[in-house]
Amino acid sequence: MAVAMAAWSFGIHFSTDQNGRALEKPMSSGACKGASFGFGTTKPFCILHKGRLSSSGTTITLRATSVTSVEEGNLVDTDTVPTPKVIIDQDSDPDATVVEITFGDRLGALLDTMNALKxxxxxxxxxxxxxxxxxxxNKFSITKANTGRKVEDPELLEAIRLTIINNLIEYHPESSAQLAMGAAFGIEPPEQQVDVDIATxxxxxxxxxNRSLLYVxxxxxxxxxxDLVKIITDINVSVESGEFxxxxLLAKAKFHVGYRGKALIKPLRQVISNSLRYFLRRPTTEEASF
Structure with a gap:
């Protein structure tokens, strides 16, 4: 079996509107903010449209390699496209952020993804x-180059997630229709939209x-x-660690949370549940805001 390779360029789109389309603003408020993910605030981090990754004016263009398998000159057609999975784990290693990517037996060495993360x-x-x-x-451990420590900023964690998904879509175009982000920047969007009321x-x-486990x-x-971390911290609940x-088409988040060093009491549990349900089931941006 021969393998043909071609280079592709792409950009990261960070925020979204109610239809899942990527916007130029990293948060629903339209502002570029720092956020807390268990250990404190970090430098604001913004993802802009048209492939520009901006932090203090820095512009970075990411590249991925598109790989198509061919057999006797014809594209190989597979019967079933597996469900792509990207896991960001903040719990299993105290010194690094662990990322795991699965896509059946189709994934290669992911060297382009690692270079994009660098x-x-x-x-x-x-x-x-x-x-x-x-x-x-494919599982790998990530640290910040300037500190050698695990990633704690939720905006940077989201940038990691979207970078990996972008590379996955470019490397395996058939995954586009399998991912919600295919509607934002994929080659082929999902055939059906997920009903948020049913899916949530x-x-x-x-x-x-001393802590509670929040599952979303x-x-x-x-x-x-x-946005999830922002909603949680806006009601003064701390996020210690978690897995995303x-x-x-679905996102599954587990957060270890607490309030003033204690597990959440029943009324506060209800508050956080109601706040998240309200946020997830309403439009997150207004057309006039951008």
Whole structure:
């Protein structure tokens, strides 16, 4: 089997409107803000339209490699396109952010993805690949290049997520229709939109005396991780760590949260659940705001 390779250029689109289209503003308020993800605020980080990644005026163009398998001169047609998954894990390693990517047995070495992450000011300090019944899993550990520590800023975590998904769409165009972000910057958007009311599930449970476990499942879109953390911290609930999974058209987030060093009491659980439900089920931007 021969492999043909061609280079592609693309940009990252960060925020979204109510239809899932990418906007030029990283948060629904239209402002570029720093946010807390367990350890404090960081320098504001903005993703702009048309491939410009802006932080203090820096412009970066990311590139991915598109790979098409050909057999005897014809494109290889597969029966079933697997569901792409991108997991950002803040729990399993105290010193690094762990990212795992699966897409059946179609993923290659992801060297372009690693290079794109380096362009975000990150180091890939460890990488490994393993196989199981669900296919090939690519897992690697990421730290900030300037500090050598794990990523704590939710905007940068979201930039990591969108960079990986962008590369996945470019590297495997057939994944576009399988991902919610395919509607924003993919080659082929999903055939159906997810009903947010049906897809959204929120639960809060105790996870020991000093913290609670918040679980959120909803329709995915660009900027969702940043917005979830903002809603949680706006009601003075701290986010210690968590995991954010992109699974096809859905996003699944698990956050370890607390209030003044304690687990959330029942009334506060209800407040955070109601706030998130209201936010996720209403339009996040207005046409007049941009």
């Amino acid at each position: 362009n975000l000011g990150l180091n890939v300090v460890k990488a490994n690949v393993y196989l199981d019944s669900s296919g090939k899993h 599930h929120i639960s809060v449970n105790d996870d020991g005396p 499942e909803t329709a995915d879109r660009p900027g969702l991780l940043v 999974d992109t699974e096809g």
